[in-house]
Amino acid sequence: MASHHFDHVDRSGSVSGPPSAGDYIFDRGFRGVAWLSAVFILALVVYIVIEIGGKALPAFSEYGFGFLTSTTWNVQTGQFGILPEIWGTLYSSLLALIIGGVFGVAIAIFLTQDFLHGHLAAVFRTIIELLAAIPSVVYGLWGIYVLIPLLRPVANWLHGEFGFVPFFGTSLSGPGLGPAALVLAIMILPTVASISVDALHQVPYKVKEAAYGMGTTRWEAILKVMLPTAGSGILAALVLGFGRALGETMALAMLIGNSNQISLSLFSPANTLAALLASSFPEAGPVEVRALMYAALVLLAITLIVNAIGLAVMKFATRKFEAER
Amino acid sequence: MNATAEMTAAGAASASAPTGAIVMNCQIDKVFYGDFLAVRASTVPIEKNKITGFIGPSGCGKSTVLRSLNRMNDLIPIFRFEGKVTYHGQDIYDRKVDPVVVRRYIGMVFQQPNPFAMSIYDNVAFGLRLNGFKGNLDERVEKALKGAACWNEVKDKLKNSGLSLSGGQQQRLCIARAIATEPDVLLMDEPCSALDPIATRRVEELMLELKEKYTIALVTHNMQQATRVADTTAFFGVDISQGSRTGYLVEMGPTRQIFEDPQEKLTGEYVRGEFS
Numbered sequence: 169m170a171s172h173h174f175d176h177v178d179r180s181g182s183v184s185g186p187p188s189a190g191d192y193i194f195d196r197g198f199r200g201v202a203w204l205s206a207v208f209i210l211a212l213v214v215y216i217v218i219e220i221g222g223k224a225l226p227a228f229s230e231y232g233f234g235f236l237t238s239t240t241w242n243v244q245t246g247q248f249g250i251l252p253e254i255w256g257t258l259y260s261s262l263l264a265l266i267i268g269g270v271f272g273v274a275i276a277i278f279l280t281q282d283f284l285h286g287h288l289a290a291v292f293r294t295i296i297e298l299l300a301a302i303p304s305v306v307y308g309l310w311g312i313y314v315l316i317p318l319l320r321p322v323a324n325w326l327h328g329e330f331g332f333v334p335f336f337g338t339s340l341s342g343p344g345l346g347p348a349a350l351v352l353a354i355m356i357l358p359t360v361a362s363i364s365v366d367a368l369h370q371v372p373y374k375v376k377e378a379a380y381g382m383g384t385t386r387w388e389a390i391l392k393v394m395l396p397t398a399g400s401g402i403l404a405a406l407v408l409g410f411g412r413a414l415g416e417t418m419a420l421a422m423l424i425g426n427s428n429q430i431s432l433s434l435f436s437p438a439n440t441l442a443a444l445l446a447s448s449f450p451e452a453g454p455v456e457v458r459a460l461m462y463a464a465l466v467l468l469a470i471t472l473i474v475n476a477i478g479l480a481v482m483k484f485a486t487r488k489f490e491a492e493r
Numbered sequence: 494m495n496a497t498a499e500m501t502a503a504g505a506a507s508a509s510a511p512t513g514a515i516v517m518n519c520q521i522d523k524v525f526y527g528d529f530l531a532v533r534a535s536t537v538p539i540e541k542n543k544i545t546g547f548i549g550p551s552g553c554g555k556s557t558v559l560r561s562l563n564r565m566n567d568l569i570p571i572f573r574f575e576g577k578v579t580y581h582g583q584d585i586y587d588r589k590v591d592p593v594v595v596r597r598y599i600g601m602v603f604q605q606p607n608p609f610a611m612s613i614y615d616n617v618a619f620g621l622r623l624n625g626f627k628g629n630l631d632e633r634v635e636k637a638l639k640g641a642a643c644w645n646e647v648k649d650k651l652k653n654s655g656l657s658l659s660g661g662q663q664q665r666l667c668i669a670r671a672i673a674t675e676p677d678v679l680l681m682d683e684p685c686s687a688l689d690p691i692a693t694r695r696v697e698e699l700m701l702e703l704k705e706k707y708t709i710a711l712v713t714h715n716m717q718q719a720t721r722v723a724d725t726t727a728f729f730g731v732d733i734s735q736g737s738r739t740g741y742l743v744e745m746g747p748t749r750q751i752f753e754d755p756q757e758k759l760t761g762e763y764v765r766g767e768f769s
């Protein structure tokens with residue numbers, strides 16, 4: 169921090185002067201608080217990893233990496249494996265990402281590219297963001313009482329007519345991957361939509377003018393200029409949405425069927441790591457708890473890896489084409 | 494395109510009759526932003542292969558008039574145009590005319606350089622691809638960049654982002670992007686206002702070269718620039734007598750006449766720098 173205040177310059181009669189000591193103290197204090205918060209968050213993450221890692225260690229030394237590839241979860245025989253849960257977590261989240269991503273980005277385009285009057289767009293955006301305020305358990309109930317009965321005839325018709333397609337390989341008897349993924353898609357919609365809206369809003373007006381000035385139609389402007397320019401922000405929206413889908417617990421525990429199977433079928437019951445943790449913890453004995461801790465560590469690792477990949481991709485995209493704004 | 498330029502009588506009271514072929518004739522009756530009357534009755538003919546300069550104090554509607562020439566103002570919801578802009582005899586504000594088509598023939602270079610967040614090559618190729626150009630893309634990109642006098646500076650980094658260039662280079666890239674499809678008319682809205690004097694000089698030289706092939710309408714805040722490059726100059730003023738600020742064409746004529754022997758008192762005061 170500068171300590172030289174040009175005291176030898178005759179400033180009599182001028183209002184120009186250095187910032188006050190208070191300004192410097194505030195700046196220093198703020199910086200300190202910011203650093204402290206950053207360090208605290210980092211420490212918290214490290215602490216959580218260590219804590220869960222420590223609790224998972226006994227299970228890890230017992231089951232090793234076979235835990236990740238085994239498909240049984242049997243408390244009586246003491247056999248534990250989470251491959252179906254890993255599969256179910258990734259599959260349901262990916263489906264949710266595809267559905268929620270497409271709709272989320274489409275909504276963002278709809279709200280930002282002059283399809284709606286400004287006021288109406290703001291109202292719509294608020295409504296979509298309100299979706300994030302609905303408790304997970306309410307989504308679960310809605311899924312059970314509304315969505316599944318609604319989907320069942322359609323699903324069973326699809327299975328009857330197109331049963332040879334792996335995605336429709338089973339019938340839908342109740343909870344299952346498809347309804348779970350749909351609800352998950354709705355749950356990540358606000359995240360994807362509102363971050364994409366921000367990303368599209370950040371595209372400078374002059375870029376939009378440039379696009380229309382070249383004689384693009386509205387859709388050419390959107391697809392060839394606006395979306396690529398907002399690309400890294402939209403990517404961030406998708407990564408955050410995916411991260412949210414990976415960790416979503418309650419609604420999935422209610423809707424996915426909690427069944428240890430690996431199937432491509434959208435209508436088959438399945439399980440996810442988060443749902444496994446939520447539904448098994450309450451009644452778990454000490455042996456199972458250790459296995460569950462291991463599963464929790466795996467979930468944590470998956471989430472961290474996905475976010476790291478997302479950040480890396482975003483950084484790459486940004487470095488390439490967004491020299492300045 | 495098959496351009497059949499037609500002679501149209503210049504309608505503005507004080508504009509002296511143009512000598513060349515008229516590519517565009519802008520006959521404004523009223524231009525509104527919402528309830529605000531921004532520009533009133535003005536007729537601005539744009540001659541072929543000439544640079545028509547628009548000068549006047551800020552807020553007099555230079556940009557508004559220029560952007561009416563390719564319907565750029567349609568992007569602004571509250572904008573309303575009353576009058577006619579004929580382009581080779583066709584009114585571009587006719588309901589049957591798609592503004593997208595208008596903008597493909599009448600290109601635009603903006604005040605702020607606005608390259609797309611893509612490579613230099615893709616920036617220049619943008620319009621070509623947009624128009625479904627099937628020929629040799631590399632060749633046309635090179636030609637456009639040479640035409641915009643920036644080929645030598647960028648030929649070794651065509652894959653770099655257009656945003657990695659300096660302001661002056663970005664503006665010439667934008668000019669290259671605009672001329673790549675060889676539009677008929679080029680509209681330039683203070684293209685040098687964000688540039689340093691050297692870059693400004695290069696862009697001015699470029700305009701003089703470009704007018705051999707294109708027709709240019711140029712808004713400039715810089716009267717020296719108008720005297721250096723414009724063949725015809727249109728001077729716009731602001732009428733504050735109605736309690737509002739309404740722009741209008743005061744006088745239009747050969748640049749030399751506007752600066753040396755203006756017919757209107759207001760023009761003389763402005764070009765002598767007595768107000769701005």
Ligand SMILES: Nc1ncnc2c1ncn2[C@@H]1O[C@H](COP(=O)(O)OP(=O)(O)O)[C@@H](O)[C@H]1O
Nearest residue numbers: 526531550551552553554555556557558569738
């Ligand atoms: N998008 C807009 N919305 C409302 N008023 C505008 C808009 N653009 C320009 N105006 C008004 O129209 C008048 C003319 O503006 P403009 O054409 O930009 O002038 P110039 O380019 O000569 O400085 C000004 O009074 C300005 O405030």
Ligand SMILES: [Mg+2]
Nearest residue numbers: 555556557712
């Ligand atoms: Mg202007």
